[in-house]
Amino acid sequence: MRYAETGFNLEIDLTRGNIEKVATDPKDTELYLGGLGTNTKILWDRVPPETDAFSPENLLIFGTGLLCGTAATGCNRTIVSTISPQTKLMAFSMMGGYWAPELKYAGYDKVVLRGKSPDLVYIWINNDKVEIRDASHLKGKGAIETASLLQKELKEPKAQVAAIGLAGENRVFYASIEQGRSSASRGGIGAVMGDKNVKAIVVRGTQDINIADPEKFMDLCYEVNDYIKWRQENPIKGVIPILAILGSPQEMAIHDEQWHTENFSWGNARTRRKGFWTDEVSEEWLETMNKARTRLISCYNCPIACGATISLPGLPTYMMKCFTKLTYTMAAMSNLEFGLTIAQRATEYGVDGYSAPQVMAFALELLENGILSDTDFPDMPEDNEGRHFYLLDKIVRREGIGDVLANGTHWAAKEIGNGAEEYAHNNIKKQEQLPLKLSMLNPIYFLMYCTGEKINITQIEGQFPQAAFPKREQREKFVKDWFQVPDDKFKQYFLDWEPRGENSNPYYPTVDMTCDIVDWQEMMHYIDDALGMCAGLSSFHMKPPYHIHNFPQFITAGAGIEMNEEKLKQAAKRYRTLLRAFNINRGMRRKDEKPPEDHWKKRFPELEKELLDTYYVYKGWNEEGIPTRESLHELGLDYVAEDFISRGILTDEGKSS
């Protein structure tokens, strides 16, 4: 018997309309766990580097985490992996909600889509019965609307639906896949789904997920639940509200937005608005939120409720979470009411709440600076808010300039030319980033920005405080119950970190310390993404309930795979390295690994070079960021080394050629 996982993937060939239930190899689970780990293995095995995002040979994989569907609180992530049309690298966006557990209960660990359907279809997975069904009546429908229509059509109110909106259908490079309160947004995976002509995947499952050692597993679950309760009642002192308590993050419940609104840059990631958060603004926003928010809502088996149902007068209800609350507001230099209103339309269209607002602000900046002209925006309203609605519609419909903008700022700037590239200034690896511009280089963030292949800072940061605490007593207090650290040295790193003086940024934490810290942060995210754990209860937070010391026990008791810390670290390193290898094959190199030029005002080229050099060695990569032959061998990835050599990426001596 297989534990925690079902042991089956659903393979769907959309070109031929063929559906197969395929048993998976338990050895792969041991080596790559599940979720992102096994997704990566499948992509490595089956999608060659020449494959374009919109080729029928590209796969779109919906992978559940290894522990999804078990009693482990907050373990509900679906990891969607494919080739991104925007970055041309692997996209691996995740979504919470209810879809992953439902798929597990239906008897599958993954849905692997290949080929392309000739017509718009949806997939209906009802336990063993799987059908590809006509979706022509859903063409152009909103993602949320589609979910409701399908639940009605199938008379299955309990079915879970992952759907795309118009943006996905029209292959907007930052189209999302929406699933009720959650979405998988980054990297344009919704566009790949649209390209495959799949409007939605509907799932209903009523089968068991088995546990290897029930008694031990429940003990672990209770420990975690008790800790969550304690942790929420004892917020971390001296940090911003969303970091003080668990959640992914608690943007819907927490009202104080001083930190985001005053520190993040508005418009096209340009303007800091110090002093923005006045009493009047605070009151106005509070009123807006209280009026709009019907209820705080959770994902499957999680008490945190960090999403919300939003109902604005005259508009259909939708669900929201996280930072999308602010992105439209800030890009448009408007207020929260506007932000929540346009987000309703954006959610139905299914676009990424990070990229879409920035692309709109970018377009208006180009207009302001004469790179685009009024003729590029026929019939655009005069008012600021109206312009943003107009742009969103144009982009999603790929009409006029919208067709260019739909490819994101990087590709749009290239196409527009005439100096437009200067304005696509907030990208990493061709993808729009959080609009954050700071003063002093932070070595930890430097490395995360450079090497994080999820290309999204929130999906690599966590565990370690974002800034030094002012007083030593505060730091001493903080480290006292910091049992999540993989090694006690991290406590010392933090204790000695000062806001000013010798032991402060950018030279402290030292290069070596920085490598340790970033590696730990990244590892925890990769483990979450393989197990299906929500980062809001784990990797994103300081002192989270899940950590390197209890995860191995969860895997042993849950999945029946003998696990310990070393073995888990090795597994995470294995699929993390495989993911890098996949991207290396697609051309990613050191030159691509850099934060936006203007991310910090004060830059230190020599230090930055040393950081990257040292971290590459630390990770077992050569000076180009390519995993070396020795490190591949150590991880049991000789097949990667052979592939690299055959492609001339590594020479026999292990040098990059």
Added chain:
Amino acid sequence: MTGEKKKKIIKTIRIDVDKCHGCRACEMICSAFHAKPRYSSSNPARSRIRVIRDPLADIYVPVYAGEYTVAECAGRDKYTINGKEYSECAFCRASCPSRADFKEPDSGLPLKCDMCEGEDEPLCVKWCTVDALVVEEREEEVEEEIEQEELEVGLEELASKYGMNTIMDAISRLSKKD
């Protein structure tokens, strides 16, 4: 046949639909608790509590599995409360032929909440950390009734389904076989 007064513990679960955020932890843990061996699997479809969820309509109703019923109601009910329209039979606890809820998914056998017999606290309550489910106990004096035998209850059900004469015939036929 009136017996003596006797003390009885009555357990009530208070359900606050305003506090429910739809996580279904209650369903998950109920199914795990009743798995054999205990906690060896989870499958909300086997749960004895169901959360009727319709997030867009802001509807969250945890419902407990009650008695099995052989036939569905002649008429159905549909409530509208504070402008929210609840689905048909939303508040009903019956394991009823009209719907899939409160039945084992494979065998179709009825499920009934047993208040997690033997546990200090019902598991669904324990896992609902937002207090949408809270258990209360009170002592009541009741007149002791002669408990109807299980067999009798079963026979009565059969009789209501097939008619008493058919049952009697069947019994006499069966006894002749021996």
